[in-house]
Amino acid sequence: MKNSFFERFISRGTLVLHHADGAEQRYGSGEPVAHVHLRTTKVLRRLLADPEMAFGEAYMDGDWWPGEGGLQAVFRLYFANENNLQSNRLMDLARRAFHSVREMNTRMRAERNVQHHYDIDNELFQRFLDPEMQYSCAYFEHEGMSLDEAQRAKLAHIGRKLLLEPGQKVLDIGCGWGGMALFLAREYDVDVVGLTLSNDQYDHACQRAETLGLSHRVTFLKEDYREHQGAYDAIVSVGMFEHVGRPQYQTFFDQVARLLKPDGRSLIHFIARNGVPPKDSRTWIQKYIFPGGYIPSLSDFAPCIEKTGMSLSDLEVWRLHYARTLAAWNVRFQAERDVFRERLGERFCRMWEFYLLGCEAIFRYGQLVVYQVQLAHRNDAVPVTRDYLYAEQEPEPAVARARQSSVSAAG
Template sequence: MVLVAPACTSGIFGMESLLRRLFGRIVQRGDLLVTSASGERWRFGDGSGQRVAIRFTDRRAQWGILLAPDKKLGELFMDGRLIVEQGDIYAFLDLVLGQLHGQRDPLIIRIIERGRMLYRRIAQANGQQRSRRNVAHHYDLDGGLYDLFLDSDRQYSCAYYEDGDATLEDAQLAKRRHIAAKLVMRPGDRVLDIGCGWGGLGLYLADVAGAAEVLGVTLSSEQLGIARRRAKDAGLDRQVSFELQDYRTLGGSFDRIVSVGMFEHVGVTNYRTFFETCRDRLSEDGVMLLHTIGLSDGPHSNNPWIEKYIFPGGALPALSELLPIIERSGLVLTDVEVLRLHYAFTLRDWRERFLARRDEALALYDERFCRMWEFYLAACEVAFRHRNVVVFQLQLARRQEAVPLTRGYIAEMEEALKRAERRDSQSAVAAE
């Protein structure tokens, strides 16, 4: 359905005709109202659901959507040149991208993607200095920002929703528990956490799962300071240590290696180095768990808006890229789990928390930053709901006998960890 207000529709407005046809081809369901820079109003969809209304403020903004939508849409929203007048940016993205699922990209997008793939390896050549700069761009922001939307343990990666009613706190605890179970933790194990964030997983592995020693490494000075303080406050600083160190410079041997939400920053040119380093650091009977966002439909270039504003140097791997490298690295793939929609639920909870405390974010940064962050959370949530973006959990070992024969041990160990969590909680209450 397209409704055009009585305004000029020819001459210089040929570009608007192209824009109208683009929306008309995509939006067949729902209710979308678009106001063009010239004042024309177009309505798309079948009228179902809540209306979403957007407005373009200038003609260059409209050209941007036509020529480079995956980059310009976020920029236009940040700059206030695409205004959402009814609904919010999530509702708009959900309405549009939800209808693109399963459709073949337009020819111009496919041509652009081929060019970006040729440039991909150069763009993601993340040496040690560049890796540190990339990490600082995102993770060394004001710590108060992350307090606005993360759980109390500051888990900044996909949670694990065991049921639809789980809170963010429950789901992030379940994630730590699920990972610990897959690591098949044993008393006395020495653990390496590559990309340890603010330290929550390392502290859990020591306090609940029984690790004798945990070393967490990060490239973020902000995360390092908080992780060390948390270890000291918990009385675990002799058992758990954190260092500002690149994984490529590590020495020693570890019984267990875990990496959660860090592999996306490695870069495609360093995949081989990453897995070979992990093999060299893993003991002969050791187990590793890699938790990473990935693509279920083969390799793609990074989203240019995400690359520029959120995660420079990032890359989402496809299994078809990783498995040949893992096979050649000397590691054995012992288990694969694909977490579908869990990150969409996580991002939903983050986005709702952020919007509820948006005024506090505005006190830390400016309006443009707040719009950028809202777009980031909304666009990523929609990608996990409607595009071929998932989370892979890969369990790896040097010997196939390092893990039990069947997967029943995962549920058994999770139950044991739940009992340990309850004991810790009861001890904490008694201490008070």
């Protein structure tokens, strides 16, 4: 059974299984090549019996490990043969990693889900993220950009899409560690309210606002987006919609419409599926990394926007940017791996690298992309072309005003 299964599985490339007794079996031929070492004879049965969970869990337990080429080679081989697995379950994690059957995110469950991932250890995130603590897709607008430069470019790109004027009010739904809110307040001279459900993120964001002298411009609240009241000139949400869950999509967009002023603009940035909506399933990544999460296709959320009456001003698709982001995160994580093993254990390190490299593979070889959805009540709230985003840019408004004041004073 095992032989026939792998023979059906591999039609492109080569899988080399290294058994505990030293025996070696090869399936397929040519590139790409992946090596999988099995600790015991029971591991293979475990993987075949329950691959949905066992593939990642067995790696965390040290029951299998990759050989030459590492995890990247294993995931690359999977995607080279993805079409062969539509009716099989081995490695189904990689194909359906982000699906969820537990998407009813009540307020209490949403808070618990957020804290499961984001309240692990602030030092963990500080060691592999950029100085602005951006835990979302960076924007590599030029070749050769570093991760820090690409994250700054992402902030600036979103800032331009919000078309901000000094003194306006901005809401940041799912503000994370506060990097976006602080950037907008600093560079555009606006007042920002940031919402988070994470204790660690809230404490870090408040402390950083104080350190930067921006507490009078930025207010962070530990509050669910559904409970918030107010009226805003602009609303931004980066990397949060993935955690909303399909049953709450209409609630989310209704709330954006309710909080956005008649002439306001909104930018929602999130991971999306550039293909057919997935089947429901409970997966390793839903259990260990992002409980309650779901990655939508366009058909999942577009009807919800239509029902609000808001205008879809722009839809931008970022391809491969997240693969580069995740690769950069993993390089930084591996550089600090000994520290994390000491603080959180070897099993955690295996879990984290499986998560980072598996997700990189999905964005590089699979169907996941990033959408930036720009919304407004009025059809003329934003320019009718994208020239304002890509023309030669002046410095950010607050910086430009400061320089102009200096020139005037000198004159």
